[in-house]
Amino acid sequence: MPTTQNEGMNASKIVKVENLSKTFGALKAVDNVSFEVYEGEIFGFLGPNGAGKTTTINMLTTLIKPSSGKAEVCGYDVFKHANEVRRSVGVVPQEYTADEDMTGINNILLCADLYGMPRSDSKIHAEELLELVELQDAAKRKVSTYSGGMRRRLELACGLINYPKLLFLDEPTLGLDVQTRTAVWRYIKTLKEDYHMTLFMTTHYLEEADSVCDRIAIIDHGHIIKTGSPEELKESVGGDVIVVSVKESEPDISSDIAQIKLVTSVRKNDSTYRIKAELGEEASPQITDLIRSKGLHVTKVSLTKPTLDEAYLEFTGRSLREEEVDKLQMFRQRVTMRRARS
Amino acid sequence: MDTDKINSANVETPSADSAVEQKQEASPMVKERKFRTPPKPNTSPLHGLWALTNRDLRKWYLNPIQLLISLIQPIIWLALFGKALNFGTFIAGSGATPAQQNAILLSFFGTTSYFSFLACGMLAFIVLFTSAFSGMSVVFDRRFGFLNKALTTPVARGSIVMGKILQSVGRSLVQAAIVLVIAVVLGMDASHFTVLGIVGAFFAIFLMGIGLSALFTMLALRSADWQTQTAIINLINLPLLFASNALFPTKIMPTWLQDIANVNPVSYANDATRQLLIGATNMPNLLVDFSVLIAFAVILSTIGIVLSWRFLSK
Numbered sequence: 001m002p003t004t005q006n007e008g009m010n011a012s013k014i015v016k017v018e019n020l021s022k023t024f025g026a027l028k029a030v031d032n033v034s035f036e037v038y039e040g041e042i043f044g045f046l047g048p049n050g051a052g053k054t055t056t057i058n059m060l061t062t063l064i065k066p067s068s069g070k071a072e073v074c075g076y077d078v079f080k081h082a083n084e085v086r087r088s089v090g091v092v093p094q095e096y097t098a099d100e101d102m103t104g105i106n107n108i109l110l111c112a113d114l115y116g117m118p119r120s121d122s123k124i125h126a127e128e129l130l131e132l133v134e135l136q137d138a139a140k141r142k143v144s145t146y147s148g149g150m151r152r153r154l155e156l157a158c159g160l161i162n163y164p165k166l167l168f169l170d171e172p173t174l175g176l177d178v179q180t181r182t183a184v185w186r187y188i189k190t191l192k193e194d195y196h197m198t199l200f201m202t203t204h205y206l207e208e209a210d211s212v213c214d215r216i217a218i219i220d221h222g223h224i225i226k227t228g229s230p231e232e233l234k235e236s237v238g239g240d241v242i243v244v245s246v247k248e249s250e251p252d253i254s255s256d257i258a259q260i261k262l263v264t265s266v267r268k269n270d271s272t273y274r275i276k277a278e279l280g281e282e283a284s285p286q287i288t289d290l291i292r293s294k295g296l297h298v299t300k301v302s303l304t305k306p307t308l309d310e311a312y313l314e315f316t317g318r319s320l321r322e323e324e325v326d327k328l329q330m331f332r333q334r335v336t337m338r339r340a341r342s
Numbered sequence: 343m344d345t346d347k348i349n350s351a352n353v354e355t356p357s358a359d360s361a362v363e364q365k366q367e368a369s370p371m372v373k374e375r376k377f378r379t380p381p382k383p384n385t386s387p388l389h390g391l392w393a394l395t396n397r398d399l400r401k402w403y404l405n406p407i408q409l410l411i412s413l414i415q416p417i418i419w420l421a422l423f424g425k426a427l428n429f430g431t432f433i434a435g436s437g438a439t440p441a442q443q444n445a446i447l448l449s450f451f452g453t454t455s456y457f458s459f460l461a462c463g464m465l466a467f468i469v470l471f472t473s474a475f476s477g478m479s480v481v482f483d484r485r486f487g488f489l490n491k492a493l494t495t496p497v498a499r500g501s502i503v504m505g506k507i508l509q510s511v512g513r514s515l516v517q518a519a520i521v522l523v524i525a526v527v528l529g530m531d532a533s534h535f536t537v538l539g540i541v542g543a544f545f546a547i548f549l550m551g552i553g554l555s556a557l558f559t560m561l562a563l564r565s566a567d568w569q570t571q572t573a574i575i576n577l578i579n580l581p582l583l584f585a586s587n588a589l590f591p592t593k594i595m596p597t598w599l600q601d602i603a604n605v606n607p608v609s610y611a612n613d614a615t616r617q618l619l620i621g622a623t624n625m626p627n628l629l630v631d632f633s634v635l636i637a638f639a640v641i642l643s644t645i646g647i648v649l650s651w652r653f654l655s656k
């Protein structure tokens with residue numbers, strides 16, 4: 001519902017990125033990207049391993065300096081006014097950062113102190129956040145006894161302690177089981193709908209990005225390939241797929257089907273036609289009518305809507321690129337995954 | 343519905359029964375879920391410094407095993423060199439009269455009790471080894487992500503370094519106090535102790551601790567690798583200890599080593615504690631000792647803070 005509203009003039013831009021680049025030696029981890037995030041939306045950053053998602057977040061959260069380009073977060077330049085940016089945003093990083101030797105509540109209070117929050121407030125706020133992420137019962141336990149899901153929720157609570165207007169989440173559901181993942185998505189929706197926060201997140205889980213994000217940017221090799229709402233991205237793959245099976249394998253009526261206005265492409269395989277069409281629901285009766293009018297018999301019809309997966313694979317290609325992930329990152333990812341499973 | 347929510351942003355009285363409803367599985371749309379008005383944060387450049395210091399200190403005092411282990415080494419040194427291989431005994435065995443012996447001891451050690459001389463050296467020893475691990479703790483914070491978390495908050499980068507330095511100095515002072523008590527129990531000459539002397543001696547230790555832990559912390563600022571850090575510690579620690587007057591007086595050293603020992607800040611701290619605690623004579627002026635130590639502490643911690651601006655983030 002907010003998607004259309006965001007395109008209106010009244011939604012202000014909380015993140016403005018222009019030609020932002022980051023090079024590590026010879027590697028262009030982020031290459032000249034430009035995008036915007038509107039206030040109040042959930043903005044998803046999708047891309048394969050090593051695409052440059054974390055690097056972008058690190059620049060926007062002032063952890064690393066951009067090599068070139070400009071980025072404004074909450075109205076402040078990330079380089080010139082780093083401290084103002086840090087004060088206005090919350091960060092839930094990809095790896096676990098909580099101190100394992102401390103209790104959950106003490107971790108949150110420590111974060112509050114680092115933000116300069118007065119203890120009189122942070123004590124109450126920490127309790128509220130623990131309740132939000134359903135960790136009240138484990139608050140006084142050492143983090144080393146937490147499961148992966150509990151740790152992730154604790155990170156989320158830490159990222160909220162400074163009342164941020166904008167929250168960065170780097171793969172908030174990495175390595176979590178279905179229940180915890182669902183819970184995390186629920187918190188994210190709550191933050192948007194009840195607390196009117198803006199969320200900037202990266203993820204690998206496409207179906208969920210589809211259902212949660214208002215807008216998505218697909219990034220690969222440091223370039224943004226495509227930005228738009230999940231629907232727009234799906235549409236750009238070329239519409240719905242209709243598969244029609246016909247009893248008779250001859251004659252070939254592909255060219256007749258292609259004449260139908262809504263149909264964009266037809267492929268015949270034995271006695272099945274694989275048809276791409278813009279409005280599948282309207283196109284399929286027209287197709288079956290046409291087939292019958294030629295004296296043939298339809299035995300089966302199926303209609304599939306494109307998934308974000310298809311869009312994603314179409315834009316980023318199908319090969320894996322593990323070789324590009326650097327060693328420290330692999331180590332951290334392994335640690336994160338291992339702890340997630342513990 | 344949106345304006346409604348904005349208007350009620352500060353209103354804060356969930357009724358009891360709606361709170362009960364809220365418990366019953368996720369209706370995240372329940373209306374009183376709202377942050378209170380954010381308080382005004384403390385934006386002084388020192389905010390968070392105590393929190394960071396206390397984080398490390400708490401871990402340390404809640405884990406007494408660590409404290410006990412760190413005390414073993416100085417106690418072994420005291421027992422081995424102070425009792426078993428005592429220099430004083432060598433001199434006593436030389437056939438000189440007791441008066442001559444005392445004169446020799448005084449000229450070497452500034453005191454007639456080598457054990458007391460060594461006990462003061464052990465105070466420096468424990469500070470040196472505690473400081474060395476301040477760098478290690480930076481490495482672990484980087485490795486386990488906590489450093490990145492801290493860097494995304496508005497806490498001053500210099501406070502991250504100062505926190506490491508202060509926690510290390512805090513431990514050093516406590517451990518040095520324990521070593522001093524043990525040394526006295528084992529026979530250290532306490533006849534010269536005065537309140538002012540003890541305070542002064544610990545001030546000297548404090549200054550040395552600041553300088554040393556600043557040194558080790560800044561060497562760890564860029565590193566995520568604890569093996570390298572261990573190597574650095576070993577590379578610096580033992581020379582700093584042996585090329586100082588902690589174990590032996592510089593007079594018995596070859597001149598090249600004397601030259602090093604004379605610029606080694608550890609020697610100045612030992613000079614100061616020996617004069618203040620056991621009334622050692624034959625030593626440079628206390629004013630010189632404290633000037634050197636203050637300069638050492640101020641210069642190294644300044645360099646540490648300046649480097650933290652440049653090197654903590656990438």
Ligand SMILES: Nc1ncnc2c1ncn2[C@@H]1O[C@H](COP(=O)(O)OP(=O)(O)OP(=O)(O)O)[C@@H](O)[C@H]1O
Pocket residue numbers: 024027029047048049050051052053054055056094324325326329656
């Ligand atoms: N500190 C660094 N030094 C050198 N190269 C780096 C550094 N950080 C990231 N890279 C490289 O930059 C590229 C982008 O990395 P980034 O972490 O942004 O990817 P990502 O999209 O977050 O991937 P993932 O989904 O695996 O988290 C990778 O090729 C990575 O190896």
Ligand SMILES: [Mg+2]
Pocket residue numbers: 053054055094170
């Ligand atoms: Mg990443």
